[in-house]
Amino acid sequence: MSAALATPPQADPRVRQRPAKSQVSQSAPGQRQPPLTEVRTLPQTTSAWPLWLKSLLLLQWGSGGLALVLLASLLPLYGTAAFYQYRWGQTYQALTQLEHQERELLITHQAQRYKITERLEKQSSPPQLIPQTPKQVLFIPRPTQPQLTPRNSLEVVQVAKDDPTVSY
Numbered sequence: 111m112s113a114a115l116a117t118p119p120q121a122d123p124r125v126r127q128r129p130a131k132s133q134v135s136q137s138a139p140g141q142r143q144p145p146l147t148e149v150r151t152l153p154q155t156t157s158a159w160p161l162w163l164k165s166l167l168l169l170q171w172g173s174g175g176l177a178l179v180l181l182a183s184l185l186p187l188y189g190t191a192a193f194y195q196y197r198w199g200q201t202y203q204a205l206t207q208l209e210h211q212e213r214e215l216l217i218t219h220q221a222q223r224y225k226i227t228e229r230l231e232k233q234s235s236p237p238q239l240i241p242q243t244p245k246q247v248l249f250i251p252r253p254t255q256p257q258l259t260p261r262n263s264l265e266v267v268q269v270a271k272d273d274p275t276v277s278y
Contacts, residue, residue: 159167240246
């Protein structure tokens with residue numbers, strides 16, 4: 111019978127072996143040890159990945175890239191939306207301030223009109239101002255404009271074209 115020789119187990123080259131305690135040099139605590147200079151290459155794996163795993167990895171890589179592109183394109187969009195919302199808030203605040211000023215001016219105007227009428231009534235012994243009633247209101251009719259016919263409208267256009275002061 112042939113006896114099989116057992117080979118001693120090989121150490122994994124990726125794992126760094128610690129030196130035995132006898133090999134460790136006793137150095138002073140303040141001194142540095144020289145750096146390791148040996149570089150080992152990892153063994154090449156010859157196992158090929160299956161096609162489904164490669165396709166999943168490709169899908170993962172592509173979806174990550176797509177997410178990055180979408181994020182990069184949405185950041186400016188979010189920035190412009192936030193900017194326009196900020197500007198809208200500023201404009202709305204200015205509008206409310208203008209409306210408030212308008213109300214104050216209307217109140218001031220009405221108060222001045224009231225003061226003027228009071229002063230005029232006090233200055234004249236018989237009242238010169240007559241209270242307004244619907245019978246005293248004059249209604250002026252709106253002037254009518256002549257209807258333009260196509261022939262008249264062409265003449266108006268020709269006059270406008272000949273006029274050097276008209277510019278378009």
